Amino acid sequence: MLGYLVRRLAQAVAVVFAMSVIVFVGVYAIGNPIDVMIDPGATQEIRAKLIEQYGLDQPLWQQYFVFLANVAEGDLGTSMVYNIPVVDLVFSRLPATVELVLVSVTIAGVVGIPAGLYAGYRPDSIGAKAIMALSVLGFSVPTFWIGMLLIMAFAVNLGWLPSGGRGDVGEVLGLHTSLATADGWSHVIMPAINLSLFKMGLLIRLTRAGMVEAMSTDYVKFARAQGLPDRQIVFRHILRNISIPIVTVFGLELGSTLAFAVVTESVFNWPGVGKLIIDSILQLDRPVMVSYLIMVVILFVLINLTVDLIYARLDPRVRLKGGA
Amino acid sequence: MTGALEVRGLTTRFETRAGPVTAVNDVSFSVAPGRIMGLVGESGSGKSVTGFSILGLIEEPGRVTGGSVLVEGQDLRALKPDQMRRMRGRKVSMVFQDPMMTLNPVLRVGDQMSMAVRVHEKMSKRAAWDRAREALEIVGIPAPAERLKAYPHQLSGGMRQRVAIATALLHRPAVIIADEPTTALDVSIQGQILAEVRRLADETGTAIVWVTHDLAVVSSLADDICVMYAGRIVESGTSEQVITAPRHPYTKGLIESVPSLHEPGRKLPQIPGSTPQLLNLPTGCPFRPRCPRATDICATEPPRLDTDGRHVLCHHPLETT
């Protein structure tokens, strides 16, 4: 088990390292940030000075090693636009994104899993067909457009909810979050629903497929033959079984929720990390782009690792194989 | 005498795209407490569907369309779905063919068994767990307390089938339908399980319907035998009667093609042809196209002949001496 863990960790580090090179080279191939940063009328002197200040006159590999050395010290560089350390910048934006993702994942799970269970339990019913039709919509209609429709309906026409931005931040259990205030909730609910739709569609399909398959297994028939009511069969026998693939995909998708948060945050003007990366791409803010991308890579590697471990926890067969 | 299980005129049909199929056709038999009845037939003869029909577990597009199923005198077919559910596991239970598949792989044996206990009897988790342990003891599982904490994949195939049987026995049901429960096991394990089942039937008085395609197994285990062909019971009687003096040509063919019931050294006879498609059965006797004794009259419904407590469905039954 330990050997397996070490091997997985080594692999993860190698992946992060390789990706950092790719990201660095890729991002540094984009335009010249100096042109964006300074007034076109500035003198050559100022230009040269700035180029030197950011180390842009050195060869790319040297820039990379300087970057690596700085990263080792926890310094991801300074944003060229905001002129504050990238680490501070990202961490100031992170809470907003985390609360958005948490709320949306909760919505997706609370709605998606029961809906999928039902659709798989009575696959020929009208309700099941409606659920599946909705999941196709959630799956295929672009997120940004649904977000826009939500704004039109609930913010512009009905005026029930604010059209964008993050609400008042309150404090609960020492955490500063907008989820502690009613105003915060009124701001977060619409983007969270928007962000949850894709995941909900996915969850519905996944749960339904697992349910349909499980319903025809012998262990379900055996449970029936013992007189177990369907409710118990579904919630105690089947759910436990199909939770394995659901947790796996859900974990993997947690990462993509972060990616889709880019879109949702732009639509709803949500001051999170996703909005930050879009802005930095548009403004060629290299240090922010590089740091964000490397952080995303690390996050994905971590999620993959965690999912493997949860998988081992849920499926006794995997656990024993690993232990042997 | 009322049997533990009495099946009368049971008929089950499936609505398929190609047309309706009668998988179980006017099946009647009865099993007394503590007796084992072998329900024998080739795959596709409707023997498993008969088992599921008795438990009321036929799923769409299938439906039990007629007949009655009496367990200790109570007609299960007259019950509402929820009442029927309460009968399952308590009065009538079932064991399946593949012990790898019948236990939920992600739940501990004890959790699965105690769930089955508590669905019919209100008791604490601990008490249910104790009941499960006793049940494992009864079927001869060593160190039952530890087995309860195991996951199914940690047990051998034979052990798993014993767990399944123990689960079916939890509430001392009047009837257990055993659907080929030893087919997937090694022959040595098979023998152990058969001996165990025989002992359990004698000790607990549970009536057992042993569904199988293996005449050799049944001949050594069962008290009575019903032979099924194309959804009907074509012959029934005590094991001895049916094995030593079969009256239906199909039964005779079946017995002659079993190696162990056959003189060694001689060429093994076979029944010509193959199992008929239920979708387009021949008129009259379904065995007609494969039968050496068939004549023109076999195109009409075969009569049911009853003698010495056995019956046969045939125009030209073999004479017993």
Added chain:
Amino acid sequence: MSDTATTTGGTLAVPSAAPAETRATRLRNFWSDYRRSPVAVVSLAVIVVLLFVSFGAPLVSPQDPYDMAALDWMDAFLGPGTVGSGGYVHVLGTDNAGRDMLSAIFYGLRTSFVIGLSAGALALTIGICVGLTAAYFGGRIEALLMRIVDLQLSMPAILLALVLVAVLGQGIGQIVLALVVAQYAYFARTTHGAATVERGKDYIEAARSTPLPTRRVLFRHLLPNVMPPLIVVATVQVASAIALEATLSFLGVGLPLTEPSLGSMISNGFKYIHTDRYWLSIYPGIFLMITVVAINLVGDQVRTVLDPRRSR
């Protein structure tokens, strides 16, 4: 049906389909199965109509929305159904530059299809090559290629495309390239998965033991057998390429405003969301949604028809 078949221990063995199928009968069978879902038939019809109006945009649209000379500022923000200076009805209204919305949507749809189809076709080709190569050679090559593919698959396509477009710059070519890089992995994974299953079968072993060249075994023997799942993935990927392009354009990193694109039209209309000029963003969005959903529904039905486990 499949569950009753297990219940009954194979009681209902319905005779399997006739043997030697020609390509024509296979196609006919496919269509007769496909036809069973009215929704899928309607979706297919919708796609055909959309393809017609988009590729025939210069013929069917009342105006060339990207001919600056034809635009009149006086026509800006006309509501749906208004008659403009051109003397014809703007069925879906006009935008801030006085463009006829309907015309702009047809042209934009054309861009969407061009991008979606070319990205899909390229990604399919590259993905097949990668997947087949990996499955055929096995060993180190397989491990390396599939490791890269898996890594890419764990990254959401939108993120990858976003970065690539940022690196490559704006324009149709760049977008297609970004989409191909982001999507080929799906095809590679599917091809590899299906091909590994086929690889173990006797006929491939048989073909390999003959002196046939590798390429021939790959393309004549392996490829036809991995085609069905690929067709399904391809439909879904075309739809998602179209949606991705629209998303990128909406975020402002896709196509420049001068290129007709549904995404940039919606992005443009989004600026007016707080006014009552809903038509600027709603209509292009509806067309986008109909296109993407219709393609997905067709893909769903194709999946159902081609599913080997399907018995209904």
